[in-house]
Amino acid sequence: MATNQTNTNTLYTVSAIFSGIAALLFTFTDFxxxxxxxxxxxxxxxxxxxxxxxxxxWLYTILVLPLIAGFIYTIYLVQExxxxxxxxxxxxxxxxxxxxxxxLSVIIFGLLYFIVESFEATDWWMDAAFFGSIIGxxxxxxxxxxxxxxPTTVDT
Numbered sequence: 001m002a003t004n005q006t007n008t009n010t011l012y013t014v015s016a017i018f019s020g021i022a023a024l025l026f027t028f029t030d031f032x033x034x035x036x037x038x039x040x041x042x043x044x045x046x047x048x049x050x051x052x053x054x055x056x057x058w059l060y061t062i063l064v065l066p067l068i069a070g071f072i073y074t075i076y077l078v079q080e081x082x083x084x085x086x087x088x089x090x091x092x093x094x095x096x097x098x099x100x101x102x103x104l105s106v107i108i109f110g111l112l113y114f115i116v117e118s119f120e121a122t123d124w125w126m127d128a129a130f131f132g133s134i135i136g137x138x139x140x141x142x143x144x145x146x147x148x149x150x151p152t153t154v155d156t
Contacts, residue, residue, distance in 0.1 A: 011146060015074060019072070019074040022071050023068050023071035024132075029053070030051045030053045030129055031053060031110065032118075034122075059113070067133065093147045093148050096140070100141040101141060103137040104137040
């Protein structure tokens with residue numbers, strides 16, 4: 001096996017691992033949360049916590065389901081070259097790069113929407129689904145950018 005093939009397989013494996021983690025975190029954990037906390041005098045207060053997760057509201061679900069599908073499709077496409085020690089053709093690498101850019105863009109849009117939605121909250125936070133997905137999408141953009149820009153020789 002050539003060194004370039006080993007390096008390419010390593011990049012495919014990294015992409016598959018990070019895509020799998022991102023898809024699992026998006027499916028089973030929260031994207032973020034916020035709460036309102038108001039004092040009404042001595043000893044009386046109002047508190048309301050809201051967590052944003054899959055199927056928690058229609059817009060989040062519409063945005064998240066294609067992202068999960070994108071991560072799973074990435075795993076599907078990169079598993080063949082990992083198993084068979086082959087290369088993906090440039091068309092598939094270009095497609096995976098576009099999927100990665102799209103997922104990263106939608107995650108950033110989701111972050112901005114979440115910030116606007118929770119702007120008047122007392123406190124808000126991002127959770128595991130956000131961090132896992134933005135890291136996974138960022139790694140995929142990096143990996144497929146390397147593969148796209150240098151199709152025959154990959155130096156790591």
